[in-house]
Amino acid sequence: MKKVTMQDVAVKAGVSKSTVSQYINNRYEYMAKSTKLRVEEAIKELGYIPNYVAKSLKQKKTGTIGVIVANILHSFSTEIIRSIEDECGKNGFHLFVCNADDQPEKEKAYIEMLLAKQVDGLIIFPTNGNNDFYPLLKQSNFPIVFMDRRINQTIYPTLLLDNESASRIAVEQIVKSGRKKIGMVSTSIEKNVTPRVERIEGFKKALQEQGLEFENKWIIAKEPHDIVSELQQVWKDEKPEAFYAANDLSLIELLKFIKSNQLEIPNDIGVITIDDSPFLEIANTPITVIKQPTFEMGKDAAEILIKMIENKEFEEVYKEQRYTPFLVKRKSI
Structure with a gap:
């Protein structure tokens, strides 16, 4: 033919x-x-x-963008990706989505693979293990936007939540319910992941603002498979009256612990978490959440990256942008 x-x-x-x-x-x-x-x-x-190959050679663009998420299991990540895809679609760009699984080596391999495929730009949820590699990309004037996490120096636009405000909202809601003994669960901070570290620091500050003391042993920051056993150890002693989960993965482990100990929410224990998902609204006791404006964040990330692609002299490339969290009050507190 x-x-x-x-x-x-x-x-x-x-x-x-x-x-x-x-x-x-x-x-x-x-x-x-x-x-x-x-x-x-x-x-x-x-x-x-x-003929998209001929088109890309003529325009010196491929019309593709790479998105590298640190962990695609987070509902936050999937919502952000959907928003990025929507905005890119409106502007004639297609996505490659990669999951670094919180491994710097995997992240770097994906960056190199996507560069070989000649993507026009990258949106990265950085693993914080390639801080020497990013400046090399910057020197080549390659468009990148960071999402959710910071690195040591702000060399690219960085979009993330006001994490301390999120923790403050959580503590305030728990205190309003009459509870003063408050624990926190988070996934590990061993790799210095920005939102986890900032949420824990914000939690400590919020307790101090409320005139409450905190027990270090009540702040559990472990790999998901270790969280339940740590909670069991805490529960043997003086028991917290409520828990704040720093993300959806730590919340799942907290709910496993609550179920295995036949505790009732909110009668036996109060629960509040960051990031929403459909199952939290329809749970036996709907869970109160602090939401991130994920669709706004994804849209902004795509818009900024497209501006950087279309104008290499785009001036606002070093700005850090924080987003305000908001409360969705349900029945778990």
Whole structure:
């Protein structure tokens, strides 16, 4: 079969080749609706497939963006990815999504693979283990946006939650319920992951603001598989009246512990967490959550990256942007 060309589409639609090119490149703001429809129908009827390789060589862009998440199991990560995809789709970009699994070596391998595929830019949830590698990318003027986590120096736009405010909201809500003995569960801070570290520090500050003392042993920051056993040890002594979970993975372990000890929420123990998911709203006792504006964050990350791709001199590349969390009050506190 003869390969269908752009010229074939132009003849079929009764338009110029440049008009077909404008349609393919999503530049039809000033194109008449009837013309757009004719081109669209001609493409469908002829089965024309644009030569994206030739297009990318001509434009010096591939129309692709890489997203490297630290851990795709977090509901936060999947919501961010969906928002990034929506915004990129509106602007004619496609995504490669990679899961670094909180491993710096895996993250670096994905960065190198995506660069080899000539993506136009990257959105990275950094693992904090490649701090010597990022400046090399910066020197090459490659567009990158960091999401959720900081590195030692702000060399790229960085978008993340106001984590201390999130912890303050959690403590305030627990205290309002009449509880003063408050524990916290988090996944490990061994790798100095920004949101975990900041939420724990914010938790300590919030307790001090409320005039409450905290027990170090009531702050559990472990790998998920170790959290339940640590909670069991805490429960043998003086028991907290409520727990604040720093993320969805630590919440799951907390709920496992509560179930195994046949405790009732909120009668026996209060629970509040950061990040929402559908099952929290329909649980036997709906869980109060502190939400991140994930769709706003993802949209902003994509917008900033696209500006950096389209304008290498984009000036606001070093800004750190914090987002305000908000409370979704349910029945667990």
